[in-house]
Amino acid sequence: xxxxxxxxxxxFRYPGARxxxxxxxxxxxxxxxxxxxxxxxxxxxxxxxxxxxxLTPDSGRIFLDGADVTSGTTxxxxxxxxxxxxxxxxxxxxxxxxxxxxxxxxxxxRARRERAEAMLAVxxxxxxxxxxxxxxxxxxxxxxxxxxALVFEPKALLLDEPLSALDAATRLTxxxxxxxxxxxxxxxxxxxxxxxxxxxxxxxxxxxxxxGRLQQVAAPQHLYDKPVDGFVATFxxxxxxxxxxxxxxxxxxxxxxRLIVPRHDRPVGTRLDLLIRPERIDTATTAPSLPxxxxxxxxxxxxxGASRQVEVALGAGSLHIExxxxxxxxxxxxxxxxxxxxxxx
Amino acid sequence: MLPRWITAAYLAFLAAPIVLLVVGSFGAxxxxxxxxxxVTARWYAEVATDPSFRRAFxxxxxxxxxxxxxxxxxxxxxxxxxxxxESPRMRALARxxxxxxxxxxxxxxxxxxxxAFSSDALPLxxxxxxxxxxxxxxxxxxFLQTVVADMQRLNLHTLEQAAESLxxxxxxxxxxxxxxxxxxxxxxGLIVVAALSIGEFQxxxxxxxxLNRTYPIVLLQAFYGATGFACAATVILLLLALTxxxxxxxxxxxxxxxxxxxx
Numbered sequence: 374x375x376x377x378x379x380x381x382x383x384x385f386r387y388p389g390a391r392x393x394x395x396x397x398x399x400x401x402x403x404x405x406x407x408x409x410x411x412x413x414x415x416x417x418x419x420x421x422x423x424x425x426x427x428l429t430p431d432s433g434r435i436f437l438d439g440a441d442v443t444s445g446t447t448x449x450x451x452x453x454x455x456x457x458x459x460x461x462x463x464x465x466x467x468x469x470x471x472x473x474x475x476x477x478x479x480x481x482x483r484a485r486r487e488r489a490e491a492m493l494a495v496x497x498x499x500x501x502x503x504x505x506x507x508x509x510x511x512x513x514x515x516x517x518x519x520x521x522a523l524v525f526e527p528k529a530l531l532l533d534e535p536l537s538a539l540d541a542a543t544r545l546t547x548x549x550x551x552x553x554x555x556x557x558x559x560x561x562x563x564x565x566x567x568x569x570x571x572x573x574x575x576x577x578x579x580x581x582x583x584x585g586r587l588q589q590v591a592a593p594q595h596l597y598d599k600p601v602d603g604f605v606a607t608f609x610x611x612x613x614x615x616x617x618x619x620x621x622x623x624x625x626x627x628x629x630x631r632l633i634v635p636r637h638d639r640p641v642g643t644r645l646d647l648l649i650r651p652e653r654i655d656t657a658t659t660a661p662s663l664p665x666x667x668x669x670x671x672x673x674x675x676x677x678g679a680s681r682q683v684e685v686a687l688g689a690g691s692l693h694i695e696x697x698x699x700x701x702x703x704x705x706x707x708x709x710x711x712x713x714x715x716x717x718x
Numbered sequence: 719m720l721p722r723w724i725t726a727a728y729l730a731f732l733a734a735p736i737v738l739l740v741v742g743s744f745g746a747x748x749x750x751x752x753x754x755x756x757v758t759a760r761w762y763a764e765v766a767t768d769p770s771f772r773r774a775f776x777x778x779x780x781x782x783x784x785x786x787x788x789x790x791x792x793x794x795x796x797x798x799x800x801x802x803x804e805s806p807r808m809r810a811l812a813r814x815x816x817x818x819x820x821x822x823x824x825x826x827x828x829x830x831x832x833x834a835f836s837s838d839a840l841p842l843x844x845x846x847x848x849x850x851x852x853x854x855x856x857x858x859x860x861f862l863q864t865v866v867a868d869m870q871r872l873n874l875h876t877l878e879q880a881a882e883s884l885x886x887x888x889x890x891x892x893x894x895x896x897x898x899x900x901x902x903x904x905x906x907g908l909i910v911v912a913a914l915s916i917g918e919f920q921x922x923x924x925x926x927x928x929l930n931r932t933y934p935i936v937l938l939q940a941f942y943g944a945t946g947f948a949c950a951a952t953v954i955l956l957l958l959a960l961t962x963x964x965x966x967x968x969x970x971x972x973x974x975x976x977x978x979x980x981x
Contacts, residue, residue, distance in 0.1 A: 425883055447882045458873060460880035464898040473894075474884040525885065 375439040376400040377561030378424060378529050383433030385423055394419050394585040397433070401529065404559040406552065407590075408572040410608070411582035417565045420582070421531050424563065426450045437528045453522030453560075457534040459514045461506040467517055468493065468502035474525035492520040496554060512543040519551065523558055530555065530562040536571060548575060569609050573597065581605050603715050606648045613649040613693050614715070618642060623709075628690035633664040634712045646715040651682070651695040653711035656702045665707040736956065742949035754946070761950035771951060773929070774936035778958075781846065781922075781932055782915040785853040786908045789861045792854070794904065797865040798896065801874065813866075820859045824920035827852060831925050844927025852925055853915045860914065861907040868903030913962040917955070933958075 378401040386393035394416040401407045409417045422428040424435060426447035434443045442450050461470050472480075472489035480488070490502055496516040506514060515535060522530060535551065536544045552575055555562050566572055572579045573593040581588040581596070581604075589601045600606035603614045617625040617632070619639045625632050627647065639645070660666070669685035669692070683694040683702060694705065743761055745754020765771050800812045819827070831852055835842040842848045874896065881891045897904075919934040926932055933955055940948040 425879075427879055427882075447879070448885055448887065450883075451885065452883060454880065454883040456876055456880060458876055460873075460876045462877060462881070462895055462899070463872070464895075464901070473881070473886070477884065477886045477890055477894075521884065 374403065376436070377403045377405070377438060378563065379436040379439075380420075380424070381434045381436070383423060383430045383435060385419060385428060385430045387419075392416065392419070392585070394423070394582075397423075397587060399580060399587060399590065401561045401563060403561050404556075405577045406555055406562045406564065406575060407578050407580060408564045408566060408576035409580045409582060410566055410569060410572040411588075412608070413567060415582040416585040417567075417582050418533055419585075421454075421533050421563060421565050424450075424529070425452050425454050425531050451525070451527050453525070453527035453530045455515070455518045455522050455530070455532045455535050457537060459506075459511075459518045459538075461514055461517055461521075463506060465506075466502070467498070467504045467506065467509070470506065470517055471521045471524050473521065478525065488524060489520075492524040493517075495523075495557065496520045496550070510543075511539050512547050515539065515547055516550070519554060523554070523560070527560070530558075530560050532562065532564040534565055534567070536566070536568070544571075551575070573609065579609070581608060583608075599713075600648065600715070603646050603648070606715065611651050611693060611695065613647075613651060615647040615649065615690065616644070617647045618644055627688075629688040629692065630667065632707060632712060633709045634714075635709055637714065639714075648713040648715050649692070649707060649711055651693045653708065654692065654694045654696075655706040655708060656683075656694060656696045656698055661704070663706055665709060666704060667706075668704050669702065671702060739949045739952050739956070742945055743953045745946055745949075748945045758946070761944070761946040762954075764947055765951045765954060770931075770936055771933075771940075774931050774933045775954075777846070777926075777930045778916055778933040781850055781853055781930075782912045784850045785857055785915045786911050788850065788854045789858055789911050790904065790908065793858055793861045793907075794865065794897070794900075797862050797869065798892075800862070801866055801869040816862050817859050819855050824856055824918070825924070827855060828921045828924035831921075843925065844930075846927070846930040849922060849926050849930060849932070852921050853918060856918065856921060857911040857914050860910045864903050864907035864910065865900060868900055872899055874899060909962050909965050913959055916958050916962065 378399070380397050380399045383397040384393070384395050392414065397420065399407075399420075409420060411417045419428065423430055426442070426445060426449070430443065434441055436442065437450060437452070462473065465473065468486060468489045469476075471492055472485040475485040475488060486502075490499075493499060493502060496519050498513065498516050498520070501509070501513065501517075506517065509517065518535075532551065536547055539547060548571060551564070564571075564575065573596075576593055578590060578592055579596050580590040583604055589596060589605050591599070596605065596609050600609065600612075603612075606612040607614060615627045615629065617627045619637075619641050620626045620631060621641060622638070623633055623636050625634055625645075625647065632647075634647075661668075667687050669687050671683060672686045672691060673682075673684040675682045680695050680697060681699070683696065685692050685694060685702065685705065687705075692705070692707075694702070696702070742748055742754055744757055744759065746756025746758040746760070748754035796816075800809060800816070803809045803812060831848060832843060834840060835848055877895055877899065878891050881895045886894060916932075917934060918932070919938070922932045923935050923938075926935060937948070937951050937955060940951045
């Protein structure tokens with residue numbers, strides 16, 4: 374099956390600046406929702422602009438539905454774009470906004486209005502057709518923007534931080550709404566965000582970006598369980614990253630002390646990073662005889678309702694722990710299978 | 719208490735000359751007294767029938783209208799070009815250049831025009847077109863400032879990107895998105911231009927030909943004659959300017975209402 378969106382070794386530098394993207398290889402399958410995540414300034418919005426045609430790559434090729442659109446204009450590409458600021462046209466009412474792509478495609482007025490209203494019904498805005506954009510709440514404006522970006526059956530849907538301007542409650546509703554509509558229309562979608570929660574819960578696949586490069590592209594679970602490096606590990610979910618030196622086939626030395634780890638074949642003396650997810654650490658009072666059991670002193674203890682985030686001092690270092698227990702924590706165990714090796718960066 | 723008195727005193731200071739003008743325009747006789755004696759509408763009738771005032775009034779309207787039209791036709795694409803300029807340096811330079819006439823005394827511009835257009839090569843001095851050209855130069859900065867500021871405030875660039883991604887061509891964007899979005903600032907910009915053009919004296923006085931003298935120039939000469947007549951003529955100018963600023967305030971008001979989001 375042809376990829377809906379494909380980027381082949383795309384490079385772009387802003388003139389006179391160091392920011393940009395480099396060596397981007399990325400595909401989005403038809404109907405797939407790909408979430409691109411990364412810290413601000415990592416190039417994720419640049420990536421969206423390159424696909425939409427607002428920017429032209431310095432080198433590399435961009436394909437939409439198998440056709441090379443690298444030198445095509447934004448207009449020729451026909452991607453539905455939803456902007457962070459919604460970018461609704463202030464002089465048009467809701468249905469005129471949604472019908473605008475049909476108007477410039479010379480669809481007759483009656484058909485325009487019908488299709489716009491049908492699309493508004495899909496995003497849950499029946500009866501809002503005659504309203505002016507400024508009369509709507511943020512979430513409603515976002516729905517109009519979504520309807521407008523989908524009404525002309527674009528090749529791909531591109532969403533630039535669509536939820537960041539909304540309040541927390543609306544954000545959750547809109548998140549599910551975007552997913553629902555995206556699946557209903559079965560459209561290849563790129564969603565840009567800096568919210569890891571959004572990325573993990575929405576995406577078919579997540580692309581993690583850093584300094585203009587794709588660090589890892591994988592399904593959310595895979596990304597969480599098998600991050601390629603410390604950056605991905607800390608950016609997606611919470612993580613303990615611990616410097617270690619191999620001390621034997623099943624042991625490493627760390628600032629926390631010696632840890633028993635799953636069997637491996639790295640030579641003694643190898644330096645590496647360990648990843649231990651905070652929720653994998655066992656806080657139930659365990660027998661001191663089990664491996665990797667340590668007495669700890671609590672440095673910080675924060676109650677979050679559903680969970681409890683605890684920082685404990687251990688040896689010359691510290692550990693973040695996420696737990697549901699309400700009782701005192703005096704001793705923790707790090708199950709050997711919870712310890713992952715990461716290459717040293 | 720003191721601020722209130724200061725405010726009252728300032729308002730009185732501001733209003734007194736205007737009140738005196740209005741009173742004077744209806745006064746039958748005003749000679750070396752604090753207030754005129756007798757009430758009459760004669761002066762207005764005289765101004766209305768005075769051929770040079772009628773001509774000047776129409777000249778002023780024609781020049782103001784032509785100045786507005788030129789500012790719109792040249793200024794809107796110009797503002798758009800400044801707004802869309804890629805390099806920030808270019809934008810800054812353009813801004814300095816188009817603001818220059820604000821710093822330039824109209825007198826200097828007039829002398830420049832006299833030098834340039836009294837030559838045999840360009841014998842345009844005294845034509846109404848030259849007068850309009852000068853008014854455009856003097857008024858354009860205010861129009862551009864209003865419109866460019868509105869473009870930035872509206873985040874027009876994103877609106878255009880959105881339109882472009884939805885399949886809109888350059889021309890379609892200009893007429894569907896840019897011009898309608900800017901309608902309030904275009905209108906208020908033009909009202910400022912009209913008010914400035916109608917009241918302009920310095921430049922017009924030197925450059926206007928005898929047959930296309932504008933209202934303020936003729937008005938000055940009225941003060942050598944009957945006081946009531948001069949007052950009535952001034953009140954008419956005042957009404958013109960007032961109409962322009964009320965229209966401006968109304969358009970600004972409707973824009974403010976347009977901006978208030980409802981929740």
